[in-house]
Amino acid sequence: MPSQNDARAGWRPRHGTYWLIILPALAMLVFLYLVPLADVLVTSITDPKPGLDNYLLLFTSTSVQKTLLTTLRIAALTTFIALLLGYVVAYAMRAANSSQQRLMLFCVLLPFWISVLVRSFAWIALLSSRGPVNAGLMAWGLIDEPLPLVRNETGVLIGMVHVMLPYAVLTLYANMRGIDVRLVAAARSLGASRFQAFRMVFLPLTRPGLIGAGTLVFILSLGFYVTPALLGGGKVLMIAEYVAVQINDTLRWGLGTMLATTLMLSVLFALWALSRIIDVKRLFGA
């Protein structure tokens, strides 16, 4: 029986073919994304004058720091809530019978068809002080005064979790479907309680799904723009909007592109750090 290493060495020559199938996506990424992007990101060290002045703002400008912190806080909260809720839904979907599953899938896909723009206005209509949600809560006597559910950070979170939840559910569900249910059954037959079987067998198996969904949701959350602008009442500023303001309304492209570069490098660093903490191959699978 050959050792693992021998087997690997034996596979090597065939990797050429696999590199070949990586190529189309890689070529597109390089020529249609990285090259034009680099052309712009370079302005972060050339505009308004050559040098690292824009990057110094990371350490000196309270407004940049505040925006970064707000973005991190909201993205982290959104990711946490979306993963938690998404896990429950994906789990229930996996256990449901086929027709129930369809209905659940329909509910998950439903929000996709309502553009983020329209959804924001729908939330404003639903959650504002005179909207149906507050009216309902007051009619049931649960509250006396309308709750400030929108035009603040709460509103931004509700809106963002709503946008991100389908991504979390579908990614987790795709992962859970691939899990062999007999493993859980086996654990049960060996005397584990339902909860133990879940915690010791099922949960670890869904870890790639959780990491994949978490990465997806967190990175996407960092880039939110329309939802915070509308649901935050103008008082919740996230980094993507900050960058857009610098680029669209002012001539400070250097500042905007510096922030974009910083964001990009932080994400790359976070992915790298993640791959150190957990097994490299586990990050995306493999």
Place this chain on the structure above:
Amino acid sequence: MSDVRDRQNDIERFVHNTEGRIYSRRVFFGMCAALGIAPAVARLTPAMADQKELVLVNWGGDAVRGMKASFVDPYLKKFPDRKVAIDGTGPSTSRIRLMVQSGKVTWDVMDRNLHTALEIGPEGMLEKIDYSIVDRSKVRPEHAVEWGIGNYIYAMVLTYNTKKWGSEVPASWKDVWDFKKFPGKRAFRREPDAVLEAALMADGVPFDKIYPIDMKRALDMHKKMKEHAIYYTVIADGQNAFRNGEVHLGQLLNTRAWPLKQDTKGLYDWTWNEGVSWGACWMVPKGAQGGKAIWDFIAMTQDPQAQAELLKSNGYGPVNPEAFKFLDADWNKVNPGAPENYSKMLQGGIEWYAKNATAARQQLIDALSS
């Protein structure tokens, strides 16, 4: 030979139908080759050179319909052999800068405002207005600058609920900052122009002392306002906040306050008192290809009757003071350019914003962000 001409016509029709842009140059050349014509023949026919259309860029929606009816149609009547296309995708500063830098300028006339013209003109992004064709004397002196000429007047006005406080209605910015006398949610735009001025007026600064703006004083006022107000980034959203009862008083564009009054059957109204008036203007990107047609078009839009038409279709205030003669008293009630309304308002400080807009916007956003 007639065969070739037919094909050439086909190509021209194709280019025209697709606005010449759907397919890339290479596809276009490929098609020429397939049809058996040298690309040069198809591209460089004199007929096509004459057909350079004027591209007018504005902010879309009703502005496209309104400017077409009041400006473009009369212009085409005067010059039947010319062409105008309206592009409603918005001449944002970033897109102007990109286009001018790229060296391939496809726009001719852009609808922005005077303080932007003064801000980006010196950066080399705009052509200077040709005042040998465009008539400077048809607008108020404050509405003609080196890189921009006024095309209509808009105003940020105090808008309020007429029933919320019994017989009382807020009449000045002091009232808007009076949270006891006029309780309720406020709305402001999250942009410095007019928002800072309102705060200073509320703090008792007279019109002639507003500029240069005392940033600290204005922002301190807004820090007090913050918890009582929403700051909208999309104007239609601000208008909507009034309409659905979320907001009871605040600052809104006059072109939005008017439909708001109609939609709510008079529940909301506005006052010109202490409004802030601004000049929207035509600007021309550096390197525009339209030539003299650009200035002909702009000169045409100064016509008082065309200006009056634009008010009727869009609520945009005529920049030519003569226009009010073509309007009856009812129309002049909604006209920010009508002398009796214009005189009640503060004239927006375009020179101050040309220099300070970027910093002021940043400081306002910082003061508001939690």
Place this chain on the structure above:
Amino acid sequence: MNRHHATGIVTAFAWMVLGFLALPAFAVVPISFTDTRYLSMPDEHFSLQHWRAFLSSSEWHNSIWQSLWIATVSTLAAVVAGTLCAIGCWRVSSRWSERVRTAMILPMAVPTIVYALGIYRLYVDLDLVGSAIGIVFAHTVTGLPYVVLTVSASLANIDPRLEQAARGLGASVGQTLRWVIVPNVVPGILSGAIFAFIHSWDELIVVIFIGGRAFFTLPRRMWDGINDNLDPVIAVVATGMILFTLLVLSAELALRARRPKS
């Protein structure tokens, strides 16, 4: 806790979350029947005026058509390239393939506006501004990360020895992909496809920069309608899309029911 109890609680909670997901739809449907000229609940009575406006507007139809085919073509391209890339990286599994996979995520991590500036500059040089192929390329490359991420998550469940066994039995790389790997990652491919489609379908900023005048996709048309008076037609479009998904899913369900169980 007995079995039914625990599952019941989880299911009930899941349905509550699903209700939250469906909530805005419950607002959007009645809004589409509003009798006002702006986005709001019906004021006095239900009205079909905005449905009529939508059905008779060639502008909206063109926009839907443009968005539909741009999203379809770029999704297909992104799914094919993204799936192959994810499988290749999974199989090669070296430091370099990990780097490639990480780089694939970049389009999600950079604010769109910055990319929009860059792609505009490139397209001016290539004369692709306002071209269909230009938009499709841009949407494909920005849709790739979704596919790479979801397919990679699905691949995590496959035992690499499966591939080894297939190859050992003499299957070519193509056959192995076709018969062994791809069938096992279908859920990942499907969710990646949905994400990539929605990404293109909802994308506004890049299109504003590179769309020229010829391309007025649905988000652009909606933004145009929003800017003026929150045109209720955008609620009609959303309702139409909801009905369409409902139709497709129930048709599929009906077909399944008719097929005898094997």
